[in-house]
Amino acid sequence: MLSHEDNELLTRTNAGTPMGDLMRRYWIPTVFSEQIEKxxxxxxxxxxxxxxxxxxxxxxxxxxxxxxxxxxxxxxxxxxxxxxxxxxxxxxxxxxxxxxxxxxxxxxxxxxxxxxxxxxxxxxxxxxxxxxxxxxxxxELKPEFPELEWTMIPESHCYTTRHIQECNWLQGLEGGFDTSHLAFLHRGTAEANRRVVPSEYAIVPTDFGFMAGTGRVLNEGEISWASNLMCMPFHKVFATRPEAAHVWVPIDDDNTMLYSVDYWPDKPLSDEDLERSTSHHGIHTQNIPGTDIPINNKSNDYNIDREFQASGDSYTGIKGLGVQDCGIQESMGPIADRTIEHLGVSDTAIIQIRKLLLQSLKDFQAGKTPPGLDPVSYRARSTRFTLRDGESFEETIKEQLKRDYESVAAE
Ligand code: FES
Ligand SMILES: [Fe+2]
The missing domain is CATH 2.102.10.10 (Rieske [2Fe-2S] iron-sulphur domain)
Structure with a gap:
């Protein structure tokens, strides 16, 4: 839950607002290069x-x-x-x-x-x-372009699309770090879901934002962790295979352009990868030709299929992960009213996003440089690993970050 004032502070990005001024210190995606081809x-x-x-x-x-x-x-x-x-x-x-x-x-x-x-x-x-x-x-404060891995690889390694979400940017970003929804919104029946809900959540603050860990108990004494990157102010990099990234860019306070990327850091996407990426059942949406508006959108209730929803094969009856996210995040209203929420342990990363942004705003207004403006700071990687009893997620992440930065220094 947030106060009305903090909700306003975090969600408004027009020129002259605190978050708007903070966001303007970072490089922001505008269009695909091919949209202004020649x-x-x-x-x-x-x-x-x-x-x-x-x-x-x-x-x-x-x-x-x-x-x-x-x-x-x-x-x-x-x-x-x-x-x-x-x-x-x-x-x-x-x-x-x-x-x-x-x-x-x-x-x-x-x-x-x-x-x-x-x-x-x-x-x-x-x-x-x-x-x-x-x-x-x-x-006079323009930073170097950040070393964000998916922007530094050959075109063949990467598949990128974008679509409009008819809601505020923070709803999208929070949805991206809301790992427990994966076991519900994007799944089949309720019973199957209970078995895949994560049980462990951890956050490691970094100089670019934070690493968010989600753990599931595998066997007795073993936890499988996925760690995702939150790079200030609106990036997510997550450890799927191929890897994936999102950028939630405010169009205005009520609309967001979501960029979605599938990529391999070190090899081209295979035909199979591309087939999956372009199938529109994943994070990419199929848009109305010539627009960034998904075909299944708010005006047609995302073409929800109630029979599909009742069948047990789909929790929502809405096809495609990206459209499911749009549907549910837009259903919260153009700007979610965070004064009436009830947050749980599974909202750990969401609480952390708000803390980080509020602290960054406070520091920014006190004259400090915002986090993540050093171009190498985005060079961390998202990962998956299994830990046994007594092994610490935080320590493992810190070691991994050290390795990521050393590998950059060696290049
Ligand atoms: S030149 Fe007159 S309005 Fe642009
Ligand atoms: Fe989602």
């Missing part, structure tokens, strides 16, 4: 942290992200002409480059000084892992 191709609308923007690729192939509103009289740059290294507003021809500088102002008389003064809001971009990332914070 120089001078049509621009794409982007919603990010409550801001309406337009992404484009200029004549030199550089990605740009500018305000959708033209600074002249606020027409949409989405209708603009992307030509000769800049976006030209089609209302009166004002033209801006990827840095936001006005490079042509044909509607004003010769000698006008307006061109030097007027700028459009523009954010620096960086392309990696098949995505265009933007930095929306103060220019």
């Amino acid at each position: 120089p001078d191709c049509p621009p794409v609308r982007v919603g990010l942290l409550g801001e309406k923007l337009v992404a484009f690729r200029d004549s030199e192939g550089r990605a740009g992200l500018i305000d959708e509103r033209c600074p002249h009289r606020t027409a949409s740059m989405f209708f603009g002409r992307n030509e000769e290294c800049g976006m030209r507003c089609v209302y009166h021809g004002w033209k801006f480059d990827i840095h936001g500088d006005c490079v042509d102002l044909p509607s004003e008389p010769p000698g006008s000084t307006l061109q030097r003064k007027v700028k459009i809001k523009a954010y620096p971009c960086h392309e990696q892992g098949g995505l265009v990332w933007a930095y929306m914070g103060p220019a």
